[in-house]
Amino acid sequence: PISLPVVWVAVARRCGLICHPLANVPRHVLIRIPTAGESTVGPAETDFYLDAFDGGKLMSWQDFCAFLTDMLAMMGSRMRDIEPHLSEFVAVTPPVLLYLRMMRNLENIYRQTGDRLRLQGIQLQMRTLIHLLEQGAASGGYR
Numbered sequence: 749p750i751s752l753p754v755v756w757v758a759v760a761r762r763c764g765l766i767c768h769p770l771a772n773v774p775r776h777v778l779i780r781i782p783t784a785g786e787s788t789v790g791p792a793e794t795d796f797y798l799d800a801f802d803g804g805k806l807m808s809w810q811d812f813c814a815f816l817t818d819m820l821a822m823m824g825s826r827m828r829d830i831e832p833h834l835s836e837f838v839a840v841t842p843p844v845l846l847y848l849r850m851m852r853n854l855e856n857i858y859r860q861t862g863d864r865l866r867l868q869g870i871q872l873q874m875r876t877l878i879h880l881l882e883q884g885a886a887s888g889g890y891r
Contacts, residue, residue: 750846750850751850753777753800753801754777754850756798756800757769767779767782767798768782770837770838770840771849772836774820774823775819775823777801777841777846777849778799778800778812780795780797780798781795781797782795792834797815813830813834848877851873855871
């Protein structure tokens with residue numbers, strides 16, 4: 749599922765649409781589309797949010813907040829007020845951190861299926877990437 753929004757963002761950018769992946773949303777990677785059309789992200793309340801995995805469902809700020817509230821409730825979260833945490837959920841995810849999230853998903857899949865060889869391989873990649881991030885060698889930004 750993470751691959752679909754990544755491809756969606758790549759194609760959209762190639763077509764000239766400014767958009768950003770959001771990988772801090774539980775169980776989802778959404779796409780943030782700034783309404784100002786600028787390369788920098790403006791106020792979250794004015795932007796649109798797209799769920800590529802749900803048929804390209806486009807959400808307003810209010811829709812996004814409702815989606816997030818429902819998602820957290822479905823996960824059994826006791827978080828009643830999402831307002832203080834909204835900035836974390838709408839933060840643009842740098843490519844290196846999106847890649848790390850993809851690797852964590854693979855790690856969970858390999859652990860669940862008992863694929864020890866691939867599990868060890870992905871864990872080695874994750875340790876290497878985390879080490880590079882800690883050393884400042886891996887760039888977190890877009891080019």
